[in-house]
Amino acid sequence: MNYVFQFNVIWEHLPALLHGVFLTLEMSVMSIGLGSALAMVCAYGQVASSRAIKRLIGGYIETIRNTPVLVQVFVFYFSLPILGLKVSPFAAAVAALTINLGAYACEILRAGIESVPRGQVEAGRALGLSRLQTFRFVIFFPALKTVFPALSSQFILLMLSSSVVSTISAVELTAVTNSLQSTTFRAFEFYFVAAALYLGMSLALKAVMHIVYWLSFERNAPSVG
Amino acid sequence: MDRTFGLGEFVFLLKAVPWTILLSLGAMLGGGVLGLIISVARIAPLSPIRWLATGYIEVFQGTPVLMQLFIIYYGLAVLVGVQVDAWIAVLVAFTLYAGAFLGDIWRGCLQAVPRQQWEAAASLSMSYLKQLRYVIVPQAARIAIAPTVGFLVQLIKSTSIAAIIGFVELTRAGQLMASATFQPMIVYPIVAGMYFLICRPLTSLASIFERRSHAATGTKWYF
Numbered sequence: 421m422n423y424v425f426q427f428n429v430i431w432e433h434l435p436a437l438l439h440g441v442f443l444t445l446e447m448s449v450m451s452i453g454l455g456s457a458l459a460m461v462c463a464y465g466q467v468a469s470s471r472a473i474k475r476l477i478g479g480y481i482e483t484i485r486n487t488p489v490l491v492q493v494f495v496f497y498f499s500l501p502i503l504g505l506k507v508s509p510f511a512a513a514v515a516a517l518t519i520n521l522g523a524y525a526c527e528i529l530r531a532g533i534e535s536v537p538r539g540q541v542e543a544g545r546a547l548g549l550s551r552l553q554t555f556r557f558v559i560f561f562p563a564l565k566t567v568f569p570a571l572s573s574q575f576i577l578l579m580l581s582s583s584v585v586s587t588i589s590a591v592e593l594t595a596v597t598n599s600l601q602s603t604t605f606r607a608f609e610f611y612f613v614a615a616a617l618y619l620g621m622s623l624a625l626k627a628v629m630h631i632v633y634w635l636s637f638e639r640n641a642p643s644v645g
Numbered sequence: 646m647d648r649t650f651g652l653g654e655f656v657f658l659l660k661a662v663p664w665t666i667l668l669s670l671g672a673m674l675g676g677g678v679l680g681l682i683i684s685v686a687r688i689a690p691l692s693p694i695r696w697l698a699t700g701y702i703e704v705f706q707g708t709p710v711l712m713q714l715f716i717i718y719y720g721l722a723v724l725v726g727v728q729v730d731a732w733i734a735v736l737v738a739f740t741l742y743a744g745a746f747l748g749d750i751w752r753g754c755l756q757a758v759p760r761q762q763w764e765a766a767a768s769l770s771m772s773y774l775k776q777l778r779y780v781i782v783p784q785a786a787r788i789a790i791a792p793t794v795g796f797l798v799q800l801i802k803s804t805s806i807a808a809i810i811g812f813v814e815l816t817r818a819g820q821l822m823a824s825a826t827f828q829p830m831i832v833y834p835i836v837a838g839m840y841f842l843i844c845r846p847l848t849s850l851a852s853i854f855e856r857r858s859h860a861a862t863g864t865k866w867y868f
Binding site for chain 1: 703704706707708709710711712713715716719720722723726798802803804805806808809816819820823829830833834836837840841844845848
């Protein structure tokens with residue numbers, strides 16, 4: 421083994437790497453926000469709409485869940501211009517990741533919604549709540565609490581899979597690392613540090629989700645016993 | 646030199662499918678062995694072993710599989726001194742990746758077996774390994790089938806990332822054909838369709854197993 425590790429080159433390029441971290445976080449947060457909104461709409465559609473719409477949403481979920489995210493990114497990137505939309509690679513990446521997360525998160529939310537006993541829905545209606553109010557207070561909130569851990573892992577998975585969008589020349593941490601290693605010829609060192617940064621981001625995201633969980637479900641919860 | 650997407654191009658894509666399947670099965674097999682060790686280590690009575698297994702799972706689940714691929718691809722080159730074959734690198738990387746996920750999935754299954762089963766086995770004066778081998782693992786295996794098939798789907802989809810380091814499987818073949826024909830809008834949906842045909846039956850199989858294991862809970866626990 422004649423290879424000499426040179427990690428000091430990393431220090432010189434640290435600002436660029438940190439900018440990559442920022443871009444990855446920006447891309448992830450945008451996709452998580454938009455994807456969650458899409459998932460909520462789809463989940464509502466799946467429990468409270470006509471059969472045709474249910475089929476449509478089901479088909480969308482099946483398609484996304486059974487194809488790789490990388491291929492979805494390619495399809496999106498090349499199909500948006502044909503639809504007449506001229507978008508940046510970054511926007512195309514956010515769109516693809518949003519569509520991807522929408523399907524997975526919808527499936528998770530639906531599982532949560534189905535875990536709410538039917539009697540509670542009837543109780544909500546009997547109390548004079550409207551359909552939307554029942555959905556919001558009686559179904560959605562408790563369901564969200566049940567599936568919150570699954571949802572946070574899905575968010576972390578999304579952040580990690582955002583690394584593949586460097587293939588459509590969208591710039592985030594992986595793309596930054598790729599270009600740095602090709603100019604410094606220190607591939608191993610740069611990928612090692614980038615992996616460590618990703619690990620840091622997923623641990624941070626996990627911590628944030630824990631705090632969000634506590635703020636939304638435990639802080640004001642009535643204590644039992 | 647205007648090449649359009651035709652039968653020849655379709656066959657080229659089709660011929661790449663076995664590589665995707667081979668890579669997935671190889672990684673599943675290697676990852677299965679590794680995952681078994683990790684899941685058992687994860688519930689071991691000795692805490693240092695548990696921490697080691699937890700750390701392994703955290704690192705591999707907390708970093709993108711693409712980064713793992715790059716590190717192993719370039720790391721093996723550093724260790725061995727020569728550039729290793731892309732096939733070896735991707736197989737090693739996906740084995741380590743599958744090992745972490747299967748280790749975590751199966752840890753959950755092992756822990757789902759009621760404590761009393763351990764106690765009952767211990768009271769029959771079985772050793773720790775015997776308790777595991779004859780009492781806990783057979784019961785955990787029943788619960789494990791559905792999530793394991795589910796993970797296989799995830800693994801098959803993840804192998805598409807091997808395309809980025811130039812390993813020619815289905816997605817890489819798609820990239821090659823897209824740039825040869827300039828018709829990405831035809832090529833990529835076909836590639837997606839091929840993945841769908843591979844993954845969809847497995848997804849339904851997983852949900853069948855899931856329903857069956859739910860039905861079995863409580864009634865047919867021991868077999």
